[in-house]
Amino acid sequence: MLRSSLRRAATVAAAVLLSFPLAAGTASAAADTTPPTTPLIGYAQGFQCLMVIIGSNRSTDNVTPQPNLRYQAFADGVSIGFLADQGHISGAWGVLHVLKPGANTITVRAIDAAGNRSAASIGVVVNGFYTPGCTPGHL
Numbered sequence: 777m778l779r780s781s782l783r784r785a786a787t788v789a790a791a792v793l794l795s796f797p798l799a800a801g802t803a804s805a806a807a808d809t810t811p812p813t814t815p816l817i818g819y820a821q822g823f824q825c826l827m828v829i830i831g832s833n834r835s836t837d838n839v840t841p842q843p844n845l846r847y848q849a850f851a852d853g854v855s856i857g858f859l860a861d862q863g864h865i866s867g868a869w870g871v872l873h874v875l876k877p878g879a880n881t882i883t884v885r886a887i888d889a890a891g892n893r894s895a896a897s898i899g900v901v902v903n904g905f906y907t908p909g910c911t912p913g914h915l
Contacts, residue, residue, distance in 0.1 A: 812837040812845055812886035812894045818867065820882045822874065822902040825910035828882065831869040832859055835886035835894055846887045850896070851880040851904075859884065874904035 812835040819831035830849050834842055847859040847868040854875060859868040874880040881899040 808839045808888065808890035809892065810838045811892040812840070812888050814895045815847060815868075815884045815886050815897050817882065817884055817897050817900045819869070820900040820902045822880070822904050824905050824907040826873045826875070826877065826904040826906055827871060828856075828874050828880070828902055828904065829869070829871050830859060830882055830884065831867060832884045832897065833867045834861065837886075837888045837892075839890065840888035844889055848885050848887060848893075850883045850885070851875060853881075853883075874902070877904050877906040880904050 815832045815835045817830065817832050820828065822828050828851070832847055835845055835847075836842060837845060843861065843863060845861070847861065847870075849856050849859055849870060849872055851874040856874060857870060857872040859870040861868040868884075874882075879901050880903070881901050883896040883899050885896050886894040
């Protein structure tokens with residue numbers, strides 16, 4: 777009888793102790809209000825059919841692991857899509873489309889799992905080229 781009471785007490789104590797790190801991790805993720813670091817555009821070039829190729833370094837965050845950050849690209853302040861981070865040394869990159877021919881200022885923002893957005897990267901001006909006969913948006 778004494779042995780089963782000790783075993784039960786040890787099991788309850790272990791369950792209580794093991795629940796503390798899990799609860800702390802959940803609370804810190806829910807309370808995450810710190811945005812990721814600001815990304816830096818390493819490459820941006822406009823091509824035909826209003827296509828643009830954008831490459832950015834990876835940001836860091838205090839809670840979200842680096843592979844789980846997302847990168848949103850903007851042309852003149854309007855979202856044009858997300859860059860893909862495939863874990864390559866080159867960072868996050870994407871083939872997207874600007875909304876108008878001519879000069880477009882491209883910026884990128886990192887987003888963590890809690891939805892916090894970094895400051896916008898320094899803008900890079902690229903030219904969107906419209907080629908007669910092309911259909912913007914096709915790849």
